[in-house]
Amino acid sequence: MNMKRDLLSAFDMKDDLEDIVDLAISLKKRRYDYDPVLSRHILGMIFEKPSTRTRVSLETAIEQLGGHAIYLNPNDMQIGRGETVADTARVLSRFVDFISYRAHSSENVAELARNATVPVINALDNKEHPVQIVADFMTMKEKFGKLQALKLAYVGDGNNMANSLIAGAAILGMNVSVAAPPGHKPDSSIMQRSKDLAKKKSTSVEILDQPEDAVANADAVYTDVWVSMGEEAEKKEKEKQFAGYQINDSLMAKANKNAIFMHCLPAHRGLEVSASVIDGPKSVVFDQAENRLHTAKAILLTLHKSRSRGQ
Numbered sequence: 001m002n003m004k005r006d007l008l009s010a011f012d013m014k015d016d017l018e019d020i021v022d023l024a025i026s027l028k029k030r031r032y033d034y035d036p037v038l039s040r041h042i043l044g045m046i047f048e049k050p051s052t053r054t055r056v057s058l059e060t061a062i063e064q065l066g067g068h069a070i071y072l073n074p075n076d077m078q079i080g081r082g083e084t085v086a087d088t089a090r091v092l093s094r095f096v097d098f099i100s101y102r103a104h105s106s107e108n109v110a111e112l113a114r115n116a117t118v119p120v121i122n123a124l125d126n127k128e129h130p131v132q133i134v135a136d137f138m139t140m141k142e143k144f145g146k147l148q149a150l151k152l153a154y155v156g157d158g159n160n161m162a163n164s165l166i167a168g169a170a171i172l173g174m175n176v177s178v179a180a181p182p183g184h185k186p187d188s189s190i191m192q193r194s195k196d197l198a199k200k201k202s203t204s205v206e207i208l209d210q211p212e213d214a215v216a217n218a219d220a221v222y223t224d225v226w227v228s229m230g231e232e233a234e235k236k237e238k239e240k241q242f243a244g245y246q247i248n249d250s251l252m253a254k255a256n257k258n259a260i261f262m263h264c265l266p267a268h269r270g271l272e273v274s275a276s277v278i279d280g281p282k283s284v285v286f287d288q289a290e291n292r293l294h295t296a297k298a299i300l301l302t303l304h305k306s307r308s309r310g311q
């Protein structure tokens with residue numbers, strides 16, 4: 001039997017997302033003071049797309065826990081010459097203890113996970129970005145002392161970031177309002193699953209047309225780039241479609257007085273967010289970035305523990 005746990009989607013944390021957040025908060029308090037629990041453990045990191053935060057946080061995290069990371073560029077691997085994802089998974093599983101994969105296609109991430117005998121971490125694909133949201137919810141918990149019943153407003157592209165945030169917020173018992181232009185709404189099956197979860201918790205997950213309506217009473221206002229990696233050909237068209245969706249001072253003024261501004265980064269000042277907001281006092285974007293390190297450790301430890309327990 002294959003005893004391992006993968007992190008491919010926010011829903012893979014439906015029973016313990018807040019526990020992982022809390023573990024990350026405790027790890028942050030003792031940044032360099034921990035046992036090398038993952039001594040000699042190796043993380044293989046496949047990146048089909050560029051990365052600053054995900055790569056460096058995962059690599060630093062495993063090193064600080066006593067292990068080591070190997071950065072794998074598909075152009076330098078046989079996968080770049082046609083070796084299958086499945087065979088790559090089987091081979092890497094004979095060498096390494098975890099695999100992280102940043103991929104163009106969520107099907108490839110699922111295929112890798114199905115064929116790997118070690119835990120697989122989705123380091124972003126076209127559908128989700130589950131490791132980022134752990135840092136985001138950690139940041140919200142640090143700022144507000146709780147997560148339950150907070151309101152998260154997401155304004156912009158209904159992309160991988162939006163999908164994972166909506167699912168995560170529903171899991172945590174938060175309220176979510178999304179404003180996205182026609183044709184760029186979040187994934188419908190993720191929306192449905194999140195709405196079902198919210199119903200059980202008496203919270204709400206909704207899509208609205210106007211950014212002003214989405215941010216009303218929000219505790220956190222979140223946006224992401226309008227043009228994700230791989231969508232560069234749509235840049236001109238998307239920038240036109242998203243023109244009314246910028247987070248600026250006047251939109252932030254419609255949220256709660258103590259609302260925070262969030263962005264997974266990298267950001268484009270003057271497009272999805274004004275410089276005055278992202279560089280202003282409500283912005284927590286660099287806390288989110290720092291928390292990628294602490295949450296990367298919490299994720300690795302959680303997957304390792306599940307594996308040792310045979311879950």
Ligand code: CP
Pocket residue numbers: 050051052053054055124132264265266
């Ligand atoms: N937020 C995030 O995942 O950033 P990178 O693309 O730099 O990893």
Ligand code: NVA
Pocket residue numbers: 124129159160161224225227228229264265266
């Ligand atoms: N939605 C963005 C997130 C980058 C971290 C992208 O996929 O490019």
